[in-house]
Amino acid sequence: MTYSVTTPMANSVAVPRQGTAPAPALPLRGSTEIQGDILAGFKKDHVQLLFLTFGDPELARRWLGRLRHRVAATREVAAFNEAFSRARRNAAGGDPHNLNAVWRAVSFTYSGLAELVGGDPIADVPAGTTQWAFREGAARRADALGDTGPSDPATWLFGAGHNDPVHAVLTVAADRAEDLRAALAREQEEIATHRLAIAFEQYGATLEGVRRGKEHFGFKDSISQPGVQGFDEPDPANTEYQLGKPGTRIIPAGEFLIGHATDHRLPAALPDWMVNGSFHVVRRLAQDVPGWWAQIADLLGALKERGAVPPEATSEWLAARMFGRWRSGTPVVKSPDSDLPAHPGAEADNDFGFKDDLDGRITPLFSHLRKANPRDGLKVRPDQPEPLGLKGALDGRRIMRRGVPYGMPFDPAGGPGNGPDAPRGMVFVCYQADLLEQFEFIQRTWVEGDNFPERPEAVGRDAVIGREGAVSFPAGGASSAGNVPLTLRQFVRTEGCVYAFAPSLPALKRLAEGDIPPGGGSPEEQVLTAPAVLRRGEVLSSGKARLRFRDATGDLTVHDENEVERWSTRMSNNDAVRAEFLADGRLVLPDTEGAILWSTPTEGNPGATLVVQVDGDVVIRAADGRTLWHTDTAHE
Structure with a gap:
C-alpha cells in the first residue's frame, strides 16, 4: 500500500489502493463525517491554533463553506496514522521522512455558533448540564476550575471578557514546519478575504532531541489515551482492552462523540445536528520550569531531614512521585526505585493499576497520574469496601487529549528564548461529549479536590497542575502508615481557555449554508x-x-x-x-x-x-x- 506525500496546500493523503474497507466491527475508523482530530488524532510535530472573531455573519458562513472542504475526516487521518506507525516500527522508532500531511480542524464557541445560525444554537439549556457549561464558557466558570490567583481570567491572553471575542478555533497541524507556514498563509488569506479577525494565535511544537515526546518539566506526555469502541480493535482475549496496547481500555464512543452510547450517563438532549460532534477544550498552561525543579530540591531536603525518604532518594525520585511516572513514562508503581526507559518505538506502558496501593504509599494519591486517572485504585472514602469499578463509573470520565508544548526549553546556557522568564508551557487540548462530567469533573473534583480521595489526613491537590496548598506525603513508603505534610507552591498557571464545539463535516456544510435554525430544532419529549x-x-x-x-x-x-x-x-x-x-x-x-x-x-x-x-x-x-x-x- 502506498500513500502520496502531501503538498503544503493539500489536506490529506491518498487512500491506500488495497484493503481500504474498514472492518465491519470498526465503523468509526472509516468515518468521513467525524473530524479527524477527535478519534484518530493529528499527531503532528507542528501545530498552530488561530482563535478567530467573526465580522459579518454572511461572510463567516462563506468562509466556512470554503474551509469545510479542507477539514480532515477521521478516515484519512486514521489511514495516514496507521501507515506512519507501520513505517516507524520498521525504522526501529525513527520517524519516516517521506510521509507528511497537513491537517485542519475547526470548532466554534457558543457565541460563534450563535453568529452562524442567527440566534441561540441550542434551545434547551438546563442549569447544571454540559450545554449550560458550554454557553457560560470557561472564564465564567473559573472558580470551579481552580482558575484563581495567578490563573484568574483577568490575566488571560484569550477567552476572557477583556480579550477580543473568540467565535472559532482553527487548528492547522503539519509534520514539517515549512508545510505549516504555507498552509497558514492560505488560511490567513481566506480569513482576511472574509473579514474575520485573528483574536489570538498559538503555536505549539514537539520538543526536539532527548526532549521529544515530553513536556517542559521533562516527563513523557499524552501516553495514557483511551481506546474507543468502533474505532480501536479490541483484544479477543479481553474485549474491554485494546489489541496490542496492554492496559488501554476500550471506552464507549459516546464519551467522545454526541449521539453514541455512553458508559453510564444519560446522554445530553442536544439538537440532531450536533451528532458526531465533540466538545473541544483549549487551555494554555504556562510552566515555570526552574521554579518547579527548585521546589523539588527544597522539598527533598526537608523530607530527608525528617527521615521520611530513603537516604539515596534524588530530585528525580521525588519528582517521579509528583507525576506518578518517571521521565521515560515508566510507572512508579512498577519501578519505585529507578527509571526503566523502554527501547525506541515501544508502546507506552499503560498495563498497570493501583488496586494494591489504595492508600498511595508507592504512588501518592496527590500525584498527577492518580488525580487525572485513578484507574482501578479509587476508594473515594477510606471505609469503602472495594475500589470503584472502571466500567460504569470511571470509564465515563475519560477525555481524549491532544496537547502540545509551546515555547523553547529552559536552558540556562541557551539564548533569551531559553531563559527562565521566556514563555513556555503546554497547550492543553481535549475532546469529550460532556464538558461538565468529563473535563470539568476531573478538574474540579479530582485535580482541585484537596481531599480527593477522602482520607483522615487531607490528600491535597494535584501536585503538578493544582493550585498551591498542602499535600500528605507518604513518609516511609509502602512499609509505613505515616504521612508528612508538604506545602506545594503553584508553578503551572492558566493563561487562556475556551470551550468550543467541533461539528461533524455534514454539520459544517449545514452551518455554512445557513440550514440550521436558531435553537437547532424544537425540544422533544x-x-x-x-x-x-x-x-x-x-x-x-x-x-x-x-x-x-x-x-x-x-x-x-x-x-x-x-x-x-x-x-x-x-x-x-x-x-x-x-x-x-x-x-x-x-x-x-x-x-x-x-x-x-x-x-x-x-x-x-x-x-x-x-x-x-x-x-x-x-x-x-x-x-x-x-x-x-x-x-x-x-x-x-
Whole structure:
C-alpha cells in the first residue's frame, strides 16, 4: 500500500489502493463525517491554533463553506496514522521522512455558533448540564476550575471578557514546519478575504532531541489515551482492552462523540445536528520550569531531614512521585526505585493499576497520574469496601487529549528564548461529549479536590497542575502508615481557555449554508425505558420540564424552562444516592444499601415508560399508553 506525500496546500493523503474497507466491527475508523482530530488524532510535530472573531455573519458562513472542504475526516487521518506507525516500527522508532500531511480542524464557541445560525444554537439549556457549561464558557466558570490567583481570567491572553471575542478555533497541524507556514498563509488569506479577525494565535511544537515526546518539566506526555469502541480493535482475549496496547481500555464512543452510547450517563438532549460532534477544550498552561525543579530540591531536603525518604532518594525520585511516572513514562508503581526507559518505538506502558496501593504509599494519591486517572485504585472514602469499578463509573470520565508544548526549553546556557522568564508551557487540548462530567469533573473534583480521595489526613491537590496548598506525603513508603505534610507552591498557571464545539463535516456544510435554525430544532419529549438511572446532578429535559436528581440535596424535582421548581419529592438532605426507574414501573429513590426512601405508586407495570413531556408534565405510562402517574406540571 502506498500513500502520496502531501503538498503544503493539500489536506490529506491518498487512500491506500488495497484493503481500504474498514472492518465491519470498526465503523468509526472509516468515518468521513467525524473530524479527524477527535478519534484518530493529528499527531503532528507542528501545530498552530488561530482563535478567530467573526465580522459579518454572511461572510463567516462563506468562509466556512470554503474551509469545510479542507477539514480532515477521521478516515484519512486514521489511514495516514496507521501507515506512519507501520513505517516507524520498521525504522526501529525513527520517524519516516517521506510521509507528511497537513491537517485542519475547526470548532466554534457558543457565541460563534450563535453568529452562524442567527440566534441561540441550542434551545434547551438546563442549569447544571454540559450545554449550560458550554454557553457560560470557561472564564465564567473559573472558580470551579481552580482558575484563581495567578490563573484568574483577568490575566488571560484569550477567552476572557477583556480579550477580543473568540467565535472559532482553527487548528492547522503539519509534520514539517515549512508545510505549516504555507498552509497558514492560505488560511490567513481566506480569513482576511472574509473579514474575520485573528483574536489570538498559538503555536505549539514537539520538543526536539532527548526532549521529544515530553513536556517542559521533562516527563513523557499524552501516553495514557483511551481506546474507543468502533474505532480501536479490541483484544479477543479481553474485549474491554485494546489489541496490542496492554492496559488501554476500550471506552464507549459516546464519551467522545454526541449521539453514541455512553458508559453510564444519560446522554445530553442536544439538537440532531450536533451528532458526531465533540466538545473541544483549549487551555494554555504556562510552566515555570526552574521554579518547579527548585521546589523539588527544597522539598527533598526537608523530607530527608525528617527521615521520611530513603537516604539515596534524588530530585528525580521525588519528582517521579509528583507525576506518578518517571521521565521515560515508566510507572512508579512498577519501578519505585529507578527509571526503566523502554527501547525506541515501544508502546507506552499503560498495563498497570493501583488496586494494591489504595492508600498511595508507592504512588501518592496527590500525584498527577492518580488525580487525572485513578484507574482501578479509587476508594473515594477510606471505609469503602472495594475500589470503584472502571466500567460504569470511571470509564465515563475519560477525555481524549491532544496537547502540545509551546515555547523553547529552559536552558540556562541557551539564548533569551531559553531563559527562565521566556514563555513556555503546554497547550492543553481535549475532546469529550460532556464538558461538565468529563473535563470539568476531573478538574474540579479530582485535580482541585484537596481531599480527593477522602482520607483522615487531607490528600491535597494535584501536585503538578493544582493550585498551591498542602499535600500528605507518604513518609516511609509502602512499609509505613505515616504521612508528612508538604506545602506545594503553584508553578503551572492558566493563561487562556475556551470551550468550543467541533461539528461533524455534514454539520459544517449545514452551518455554512445557513440550514440550521436558531435553537437547532424544537425540544422533544424524553422517554426512558427501564431499567434507567438518574445520577446526582443529571437532568432529563424536554424544554418545559426538567426532571433533575439534585446533586446538593438528593431529591427529585421538576423545574420549568425558567428553572422555577414546579414539583419535588420533598426529600431534601436524605440518603438517596440516585433515582432509578425500575422494570416493574416504579420511579424510586434508593439509599446506599438499596432501601427505598421514596417511590411512585406504579408497581406491577412491566413495560412502562417514564416520559418527560414537551407540555411540562412528567408521566409514567403503562405499556398500553395509559397514564399511571404524573407530576401535574403541564403549563402554557
